[in-house]
Amino acid sequence: xxxxxxxxxxxxxxxxxxxxxxxxxxxxxxxxxxxxxxxxxxxxxxxxxxxxxxxxxxxxxxxxxxxxxxxxxxxxxxxxxx
Numbered sequence: 001x002x003x004x005x006x007x008x009x010x011x012x013x014x015x016x017x018x019x020x021x022x023x024x025x026x027x028x029x030x031x032x033x034x035x036x037x038x039x040x041x042x043x044x045x046x047x048x049x050x051x052x053x054x055x056x057x058x059x060x061x062x063x064x065x066x067x068x069x070x071x072x073x074x075x076x077x078x079x080x081x082x
Contacts, residue, residue, distance in 0.1 A: 004051050015032055024062045
């Protein structure tokens with residue numbers, strides 16, 4: 001895998017455009033949005049360390065996935081997307 005370059009600007013963009021609901025860590029996105037300037041640099045270092053050691057934190061391995069309804073019949077599985 002080629003080296004991944006993570007910048008503070010990348011983190012700020014992601015933290016500024018979070019979803020409206022909390023993730024598996026139960027931290028509300030509004031909290032992350034409010035402290036985005038303070039956490040973007042430490043988050044960059046954590047990500048770089050994770051990539052350089054090949055060790056992914058446990059909480060980064062889980063996600064809450066919800067199928068979203070698109071159209072037509074709600075009983076047809078093909079009318080949902082992940």
